[in-house]
Amino acid sequence: MAVGTANRFQEFRAELRRSEVRWAYALILPAVLPLLVFTVLPVLGAIGLSFTNFDAFSATMRWTGPSNYGQAFDNELFRITIRNTLQFTVGFVPLSLAVGFTAAMLLNRRIRGISFLRGAYYLPVLTSTIAMGIAWMWLFQPQVGLVSLVLKLMGVQPKDWLNSPFTAMQAVIGVAVWKAFGGTMLIYLAGLQGIPETYYDAAKVDGCGRWQMLRFITFPLLRPVTFYLFIIGMIDSLQVFDLVMIMTEGGPAFRTTTIVHQIYLNAFKFNQMGYASAMAVLLFFAIAILTYFNWKFFSSSLEY
Amino acid sequence: MERTRNLRLPPRQELLFQTLLIAGIALGLVIAALPFLWMAVSSLGTAGLVIRMGFTWDMFNPLNWSLEPYLIAWKMAGLSKYIQTTTIYAVTVTVLATITSSLAGYVFGRLRFPARDFLFGLVLATMMIPGSVTFLPLFILMLRLPLLGGNDILGAGGHGLYNSYAGLILPNMVSAGSIFLFRQFFRTLPKDLEDAARIDGCSEPMIWWRVIMPLSGPVVTVVALFQFQGSWNAFIWPLVMSSSERLYTISVGMYSLAYGSGSLTSMAELFQSVLLAGSVMAVLPILVLFIAFQRKFVQGIALTGLK
Numbered sequence: 001m002a003v004g005t006a007n008r009f010q011e012f013r014a015e016l017r018r019s020e021v022r023w024a025y026a027l028i029l030p031a032v033l034p035l036l037v038f039t040v041l042p043v044l045g046a047i048g049l050s051f052t053n054f055d056a057f058s059a060t061m062r063w064t065g066p067s068n069y070g071q072a073f074d075n076e077l078f079r080i081t082i083r084n085t086l087q088f089t090v091g092f093v094p095l096s097l098a099v100g101f102t103a104a105m106l107l108n109r110r111i112r113g114i115s116f117l118r119g120a121y122y123l124p125v126l127t128s129t130i131a132m133g134i135a136w137m138w139l140f141q142p143q144v145g146l147v148s149l150v151l152k153l154m155g156v157q158p159k160d161w162l163n164s165p166f167t168a169m170q171a172v173i174g175v176a177v178w179k180a181f182g183g184t185m186l187i188y189l190a191g192l193q194g195i196p197e198t199y200y201d202a203a204k205v206d207g208c209g210r211w212q213m214l215r216f217i218t219f220p221l222l223r224p225v226t227f228y229l230f231i232i233g234m235i236d237s238l239q240v241f242d243l244v245m246i247m248t249e250g251g252p253a254f255r256t257t258t259i260v261h262q263i264y265l266n267a268f269k270f271n272q273m274g275y276a277s278a279m280a281v282l283l284f285f286a287i288a289i290l291t292y293f294n295w296k297f298f299s300s301s302l303e304y
Numbered sequence: 305m306e307r308t309r310n311l312r313l314p315p316r317q318e319l320l321f322q323t324l325l326i327a328g329i330a331l332g333l334v335i336a337a338l339p340f341l342w343m344a345v346s347s348l349g350t351a352g353l354v355i356r357m358g359f360t361w362d363m364f365n366p367l368n369w370s371l372e373p374y375l376i377a378w379k380m381a382g383l384s385k386y387i388q389t390t391t392i393y394a395v396t397v398t399v400l401a402t403i404t405s406s407l408a409g410y411v412f413g414r415l416r417f418p419a420r421d422f423l424f425g426l427v428l429a430t431m432m433i434p435g436s437v438t439f440l441p442l443f444i445l446m447l448r449l450p451l452l453g454g455n456d457i458l459g460a461g462g463h464g465l466y467n468s469y470a471g472l473i474l475p476n477m478v479s480a481g482s483i484f485l486f487r488q489f490f491r492t493l494p495k496d497l498e499d500a501a502r503i504d505g506c507s508e509p510m511i512w513w514r515v516i517m518p519l520s521g522p523v524v525t526v527v528a529l530f531q532f533q534g535s536w537n538a539f540i541w542p543l544v545m546s547s548s549e550r551l552y553t554i555s556v557g558m559y560s561l562a563y564g565s566g567s568l569t570s571m572a573e574l575f576q577s578v579l580l581a582g583s584v585m586a587v588l589p590i591l592v593l594f595i596a597f598q599r600k601f602v603q604g605i606a607l608t609g610l611k
Binding site: 021027034040107118119126130138149178210241284291 | 412418426539558563582590591599
């Protein structure tokens, strides 16, 4: 009798276990299958297409070997694109970190209305890039835009900011920083709140001033956060698209065209799908390398 | 966080510091908010006034405001249609992605089965592949899906799911980041609850729906909010996936308006206001959501470390 019960119990457990495994596969299917089909497969597809001269509309294709990659490196426009993207990165990443950090320092205190203030700083992050790009185009309007009006007060001669090769990129970077610093700020705020108060107390006992505390406690302890934001900022910079499309369409004279903008143009305007795929593959590897650095750094040094 | 108050400088320097601090906070507020205000005021028909007369304070006088640009944007410029399309797209994506991701998060977080870690690693790996890499091959895939949209078995002849809601929505029906978020959260729940349900004969989907989801309100809200916000603002995928205005989302519609594919450019003075009115309408739903759920948004950032 006792043995029978034990057996039945064993059986019940085994059946439960089998059912758990069956259900597990069934329930992840609607998530894992789309990820495979709509994310993994396209990456493999891009790699394949990058060795062809595929034409999506007539669906013809010929194997061309690595010539698309050769074309990229010989191409003047590709060099301009890379230079633009690097310029954007060099401008955007430090600025968004610096502005975000400053905002976090300003708002890292308990005062009335602090969550309203944090919310207001953060709001640009959530809004549509296309809509705010249109708003900023109006702000950059040469004669009567707010930017020109303010700069005129400071004695700067207004110009056609978005159509001048000397200012278009700066304008795009400025708007990108405006749109992103709220996010950087929130992550820095989380970092600041993770620094134990006792460190600052000890520093005060030792007679440290505000600057010294910033220099010797805050900066070093936020280094992992800064590193993370630095890498994420670079990954985002490599992919600027919406803002460039709406504000400048890559112009004037390709002065603000970026990698993703070139992928889009070559694929959908010039019908050069193979060449566009080669650029997408290069972008993929650049992002993969950056992601690897991030992962490597955080799996080795998470603790303070 | 009362660091500044504990640290006493001599009174005059302290006063200076506090003044600078307040000035800094105010400057930040102006920088963040001014573009919105300038956009809103200009959208009320005053952009034409400014173009004609240069900057005048008259643009802030409500007597000079009119809703005409909004009416034109809504009726003539097709905003009503764009917003309808965007709503269908964003709501469907949000519902689908929240369900599929939470199911997968439940399975990865709570169940044991062969190849679990491998499959979860695969999900994590897809997190690093952005849409800007996949949109082109994905477009070709959708265009050439066999047996759909007039395509034959080899995917030739028709246009697959190109220019259809299915093509717009399907690639976004799951989010690897959300799976990760759900898994992390579900792992913190006590195991006893679901074991009790299991002994009582509950199947796994029932446990997910009856036991796990009711305990997960906050994380469901965060995921749904970010899904909605992301798909409301989406640009590149709707741009390449739609060939006609019928399927334009708000971002694509606003882009095509700005670059003059409509009849509106002839309206010169009013055009700028109409364009800005459209932008206000594109931003407004997100603004309302943000005000209603501000805490959730901020929590979400802290939770994920994502921007």
